[in-house]
Amino acid sequence: DVKVTQSSRYLVKRTGEKVFLECVQDMDHENMFWYRQDPGLGLRLIYFSYDVKMKEKGDIPEGYSVSREKKERFSLILESASTNQTSMYLCASSLYRNSYNEQFFGPGTRLTVL
Amino acid sequence: GIQVEQSPPDLILQEGANSTLRCNFSDSVNNLQWFHQNPWGQLINLFYIPSGTKQNGRLSATTVATERYSLLYISSSQTTDSGVYFCAVLPNYGGATNKLIFGTGTLLAVQP
Numbered sequence: 729d730v731k732v733t734q735s736s737r738y739l740v741k742r743t744g745e746k747v748f749l750e751c752v753q754d755m756d757h758e759n760m761f762w763y764r765q766d767p768g769l770g771l772r773l774i775y776f777s778y779d780v781k782m783k784e785k786g787d788i789p790e791g792y793s794v795s796r797e798k799k800e801r802f803s804l805i806l807e808s809a810s811t812n813q814t815s816m817y818l819c820a821s822s823l824y825r826n827s828y829n830e831q832f833f834g835p836g837t838r839l840t841v842l
Numbered sequence: 843g844i845q846v847e848q849s850p851p852d853l854i855l856q857e858g859a860n861s862t863l864r865c866n867f868s869d870s871v872n873n874l875q876w877f878h879q880n881p882w883g884q885l886i887n888l889f890y891i892p893s894g895t896k897q898n899g900r901l902s903a904t905t906v907a908t909e910r911y912s913l914l915y916i917s918s919s920q921t922t923d924s925g926v927y928f929c930a931v932l933p934n935y936g937g938a939t940n941k942l943i944f945g946t947g948t949l950l951a952v953q954p
Contacts (some may be wrong), residue, residue: 759940771944786941816883828872828932829943833885840873
C-alpha cells in the first residue's frame with residue numbers, strides 16, 4: 729500500500745513565524761503535490777514537484793515556497809505565516825510525470841495561525 | 843476550465859439504505875478518482891476509474907467517459923460511511939501539472 733505521511737496533524741503558529749510542513753511518501757513516486765482545503769473553496773493546488781529539486785507553481789503559490797531535496801520528501805514552507813493561511817493542508821503523490829496515475833493523499837495538517 | 847459538479851450536495855440515510863452519488867464533468871478527462879474524506883480530514887482513495895465499472899465490497903463505481911459522468915453506488919450503508927465524498931478529475935489539457943480538479947463534494951450522513 730502507498731503510504732503518505734505528514735509531520736503534524738494539528739499545528740498552531742503565530743503571525744510572522746516561519747512554518748515548515750513536511751510530507752513523506754514511501755512508494756518511490758515522482759510526483760508530489762501540496763493542496764490546501766478551505767470551506768466553500770474546495771481543494772486548491774499550491775505547488776507541484778515532478779522530480780528532485782524541480783517544482784512548479786499551482787493555482788495559489790503566493791506566500792508559500794517548497795523544497796524537494798530527496799525524492800521521498802516534499803516540504804511546504806510558509807516564509808512568514810499570516811492568518812489567511814489558516815487552513816487544512818494536504819500532501820499527495822503519484823507515480824510518473826506526464827501520466828495519469830492515481831494520486832494518494834496524506835492525513836492532512838490543520839494549521840491555525842493566530 | 844473544466845467544471846466538475848456533484849449531486850446531491852447533501853444526503854441523509856438510514857443505516858442499511860442504498861444510495862447513488864453522481865459526478866458530471868464538462869470536458870474529456872484522463873483520470874477520475876472517487877475519495878471519501880473522513881471526519882478527521884483524510885482523503886481515502888475509493889476508486890481510480892477513468893472508464894468502466896469497478897466494485898469494492900459494498901461500493902461500486904461506473905464512469906461513462908463519452909457522456910462525461912461517473913456514479914458511485916453505496917449499498918447497505920453504515921454509520922462509518924458518513925463524511926464527504928469527492929469526485930476528482932485530471933483533464934485532457936492538464937499537461938505536466940497532473941493537477942486534480944475536485945468537485946464540490948456530497949456530504950453523507952448515515953443515521954443508526
